[in-house]
Amino acid sequence: TQLLEQSPQFLSIQEGENLTVYCNSSSVFSSLQWYRQEPGEGPVLLVTVVTGGEVKKLKRLTFQFGDARKDSSLHITAAQTGDTGLYLCAGGHGNEKLTFGTGTRLTIIP
Amino acid sequence: DTAVSQTPKYLVTQMGNDKSIKCEQNLGHDTMYWYKQDSKKFLKIMFSYNNKELIINETVPNRFSPKSPDKAHLNLHINSLELGDSAVYFCASSRRQGTGSGNTIYFGEGSWLTVV
Numbered sequence: 001t002q003l004l005e006q007s008p009q010f011l012s013i014q015e016g017e018n019l020t021v022y023c024n025s026s027s028v029f030s031s032l033q034w035y036r037q038e039p040g041e042g043p044v045l046l047v048t049v050v051t052g053g054e055v056k057k058l059k060r061l062t063f064q065f066g067d068a069r070k071d072s073s074l075h076i077t078a079a080q081t082g083d084t085g086l087y088l089c090a091g092g093h094g095n096e097k098l099t100f101g102t103g104t105r106l107t108i109i110p
Numbered sequence: 111d112t113a114v115s116q117t118p119k120y121l122v123t124q125m126g127n128d129k130s131i132k133c134e135q136n137l138g139h140d141t142m143y144w145y146k147q148d149s150k151k152f153l154k155i156m157f158s159y160n161n162k163e164l165i166i167n168e169t170v171p172n173r174f175s176p177k178s179p180d181k182a183h184l185n186l187h188i189n190s191l192e193l194g195d196s197a198v199y200f201c202a203s204s205r206r207q208g209t210g211s212g213n214t215i216y217f218g219e220g221s222w223l224t225v226v
Contacts, residue, residue, distance in 0.1 A: 031209050042114075042200050042217025043153070050211050086151055092209020097166050100153040 003027075004091055004101035012107040016078055021104045023072045023089035030093050032065050032072045037086040079108045113137050114218040116201045122224045123191055130187045131221045133201030141165075141207050142184040143215070144176060145200040153200070159184055160207050191225045198222050 004025045013019055023032070031050045035043035047056050049065035049072065056063045060083075062075040072089055089101040116133040123129055135142060143166075144156040158166035162178045173189040188195060201218040 031211060033209075037151075041219050042202070044217070045214050048211045048214075088153060090209075094208055094210070096209065097155045097158065097168075098209050098215065103151045103153075105151070 004089055004099055006087075006089060006101040006104045008104060009102065010105050010107075012109060013079060014109050015081055019076050019079060019106070021074045021076075021087055021106070023074075023101050025070050025091060027091070028069050029091035029099075030069070031091070032069070033090045033092065033098070034063055034072070034074055035088040035090065037088060038084075043086075043088055079106075081108045081110050084108045112218075114201055114203055114216050116199075116218040116221050118221060119219060120222050120224075122226060125191055125193060125225055127191050128187070128189045129191060129223070130185055131199055131201075131223075132183070132185045133218060134183050135201075135203040135216070136182070137203055137205075137216060138182075139203040139205050139216075140181055141204045142178065142181070143200075143202040143204075144184065144186050145202060145217075147198040147200060147220070149197070156199075157184075157186075158207070165207060188223075191223075193225050196223055196225045 007022045033048045034046045037043040047063045052067045052069045054065045060077045064073050087104045090098045092098045114135045141160045143158045147153045156170050157176045159178045161181050175187045178184045198220045200220050202215050204215045
């Protein structure tokens with residue numbers, strides 16, 4: 001069973017601070033996705049990374065795929081209250097199913 | 111217009127009952143999914159259909175039966191509901207099978223099932 005462990009499980013920080021969320025696995029994935037889920041809604045895709053070592057930026061969010069394609073990180077700069085939500089990583093293998101991580105619940109305090 | 115819509119959004123029912131959740135996507139996608147999210151927010155795939163054909167069937171009790179009358183619809187019927195079935199069920203769709211770049215999965219808003 002492929003398992004994606006996210007850390008921390010819960011994170012609560014002040015607005016304006018920086019943070020990093022980690023997604024780790026012992027398995028190699030061909031692609032790694034990050035989703036954000038807000039209360040009462042479904043997950044929404046933020047980014048897909050496919051190459052080991054790849055870095056993608058989405059405004060204040062920076063995503064990195066590990067060189068060995070087993071792990072990933074999400075860094076948020078100058079967090080805003082709108083960043084509050086559940087962040088899920090998900091690993092994929094070609095035509096196989098997507099395996100979701102254990103989730104990080106982020107709360108940004110105004 | 112909602113891309114992936116599922117009904118009902120909330121469902122409270124007694125143990126032993128049979129219930130259905132309906133899902134429709136208007137994105138013209140070929141692949142549809144059912145996911146279950148438990149109380150710890152862990153999201154796990156249950157079923158995947160591609161062009162009405164069952165592709166993925168995870169270890170799900172036989173009480174759960176998906177039905178895809180056409181590629182825009184994927185309904186989930188649950189027989190003999192148990193307390194442990196309480197969860198949020200998400201329908202989703204994507205243009206094609208696979209998890210690569212460019213094949214975004216779009217999720218519905220979820221159906222909150224509570225079995226009492």
